[in-house]
Amino acid sequence: xxxxxKFIIENKANFDESRxxxxxxxxxxxxxxxxxxxxxxxxKVAAVIFFASTLVLSVLQFQNAPIQVQQVADVNTLEGYYAxxxxxxxxxxxxxxxxxxxxxxxxxxxxxxxxxxxxxxxxFEVNDPEVAEAMMxxxxxxxxxxxxxxxxxxxxxxxxxxxxxx
Amino acid sequence: MEARAVNIHSDLIARAMINxxxxxxxxxxxxxxxxxxxxxxxxxxxxxxxxxxxxxFLNAFQSLVFYRGEASFGSWLKRIVINKAIxxxxxxxxxxxxxxxxxxxxxxxxxxxxxxxxxxxxxAIMELPDGFRTVLSLYLIEGYDHKEIAEIMEITESxxxxxxxxxxxxxxxxxxxxxxHG
Numbered sequence: 001x002x003x004x005x006k007f008i009i010e011n012k013a014n015f016d017e018s019r020x021x022x023x024x025x026x027x028x029x030x031x032x033x034x035x036x037x038x039x040x041x042x043x044k045v046a047a048v049i050f051f052a053s054t055l056v057l058s059v060l061q062f063q064n065a066p067i068q069v070q071q072v073a074d075v076n077t078l079e080g081y082y083a084x085x086x087x088x089x090x091x092x093x094x095x096x097x098x099x100x101x102x103x104x105x106x107x108x109x110x111x112x113x114x115x116x117x118x119x120x121x122x123x124f125e126v127n128d129p130e131v132a133e134a135m136m137x138x139x140x141x142x143x144x145x146x147x148x149x150x151x152x153x154x155x156x157x158x159x160x161x162x163x164x165x166x
Numbered sequence: 167m168e169a170r171a172v173n174i175h176s177d178l179i180a181r182a183m184i185n186x187x188x189x190x191x192x193x194x195x196x197x198x199x200x201x202x203x204x205x206x207x208x209x210x211x212x213x214x215x216x217x218x219x220x221x222x223f224l225n226a227f228q229s230l231v232f233y234r235g236e237a238s239f240g241s242w243l244k245r246i247v248i249n250k251a252i253x254x255x256x257x258x259x260x261x262x263x264x265x266x267x268x269x270x271x272x273x274x275x276x277x278x279x280x281x282x283x284x285x286x287x288x289x290a291i292m293e294l295p296d297g298f299r300t301v302l303s304l305y306l307i308e309g310y311d312h313k314e315i316a317e318i319m320e321i322t323e324s325x326x327x328x329x330x331x332x333x334x335x336x337x338x339x340x341x342x343x344x345x346x347h348g
Contacts, residue, residue, distance in 0.1 A: 016203040
């Protein structure tokens with residue numbers, strides 16, 4: 001390593017311009033809010049689609065809507081990503097939880113899986129982007145639930161450890 | 167068992183994933199300054215660096231679900247910032263990732279390290295052509311190796327090494343000129 005390399009590496013923390021860490025947040029927050037509003041709409045759509053799915057599916061039997069391959073491919077790709085995440089989180093949860101806790105959570109996730117199956121059947125018939133978004137939200141929500149439950153178990157374990165070591 | 171990075175902000179990340187504004191704000195406050203500087207070193211343009219920051223955080227919060235915890239959150243975010251900075255700089259101007267500066271003058275190394283000062287070196291780095299500045303910043307300041315830089319910049323590892331060597335030569339030339347005039 002020569003002198004200039006050594007100098008830069010040793011002083012790299014001083015190479016940053018100082019900047020207010022909150023600068024730009026308001027602008028970003030309004031963009032994020034805009035997105036949340038859209039998600040809210042998707043959730044309403046998802047709920048309506050789910051509860052009306054039986055009706056929708058029976059109507060679809062009389063239709064022959066074309067499927068756009070590109071969109072199906074996108075859904076498949078995302079589904080793969082989320083499924084991988086869910087499996088990793090499930091393993092993480094199982095490693096921390098008791099058998100009964102695991103069984104209880106898996107039952108809840110299975111209910112969400114049933115809702116997902118209904119949505120996906122509907123999507124492959126009509127190829128509606130709103131249905132696709134509802135499917136993705138279903139998968140994301142499962143990850144959120146798993147993360148929250150993992151966090152609860154971790155915090156519980158930390159408290160127990162602290163209690164025993166005090 | 168898959169190796170996982172220890173994430174000191176796992177609670178914030180989990181809450182940010184469900185659009186908890188407080189958590190998103192906390193993450194923004196922790197990382198915005200460092201990420202802005204990373205973007206600025208690539209784009210060399212303050213307004214563009216601000217745009218890169220906005221787009222990167224927006225993108226990161228929207229795709230948090232893809233964050234697998236294999237790298238720290240900061241490293242994951244930094245890769246988004248760097249990719250975004252390169253893409254946006256290319257769109258904005260004639261941003262050349264591989265420089266051809268012809269034959270560079272061989273400049274002798276300053277023997278006493280204390281002759282360098284941060285402001286002078288910082289200014290000299292900003293005077294480097296885009297590709298030299300990017301590869302040198304990624305290697306020396308951001309801490310990537312040439313294999314990683316090659317992936318980021320979509321060049322070969324040997325091009326990254328050559329560009330880096332030439333970037334250092336150019337930097338020495340600029341510093342020598344600075345010292346002669348200072």
